[in-house]
Structure formats: C-alpha cells, structure tokens
Amino acid sequence: MGVVGQVRPVMMNGTVVMIRDVDDSSRSHINITLSSPNANQSVSWALLTDRCGTGTVPVLPVNNFQPLDVGSGGRAEGSTTIPFSFPTSGTFHLDIYAGTRATLSDVIACADLTLGAK
Secondary structure, three states: OEEEEEEEOOOOEEEEEEEEOOOOOOOEEEEEEEEOOOOOEEEEEEEEEOOOOOOOOEEEOHHHOOOEEEOOOOEEEEEEEEOOOOOOOOOEEEEEEEOOOOOHHHEEEEEEEEEEOO
C-alpha cells in the first residue's frame, strides 16, 4: 500500500509515490517522475498538508530535499527516504517549484496524494 499522486499539469506531468519504510516506521520513501516541455532546469519540491493550491506551510520544506534536475529530454526522476511517518489519515500534497524558492507563485506542478494500493 502506498500514497500515490498524479502531478497536475501546470507546467509538468508525472507521478509521485510514497511508501512506508519497512524497517523504520518513522520514515517513508518518495519516488518522483516528471516530464516537462522545459529541459535543462532544476526544480525543488516539498511535502505539505491539505490539497494542491492551499498554500499551507510545508511539513518538510524544500531544504530537506535535493533539487531534481530536468535533463535535456525533459525528464526528471528522484527517490529519497524522508523523516516522516507514513500517513494513514489526513490530506497531503507535493508542490514542485521552479528553482529553489518555495513560494506559492513558484509552484509549477502539484500532486495531491491519496492512499491506495501500490
């Protein structure tokens, strides 16, 4: 079982999958796959509560994660373990930002995460 989200096509498309760490219940794994018409750029991301577009304060802000590099083919992939217990309730989303700033006006894509089989 995992938490899955489709990246909303603001300026990118893709998927986000979060799964429970089998060895440490206080951690989760996140896998991100993106495609963009804009190649050769760097994007940042953060985990937030509530749904896309709400402007909530991040649970884990951008400085907790390495930026993702969108290559010449317009694709980016990243995988990381986060210090966050796998959510079994509540509403979460992932914001993807142009560059390293993390303001609502810098959001270029967003994925609402929903609990489901994965």
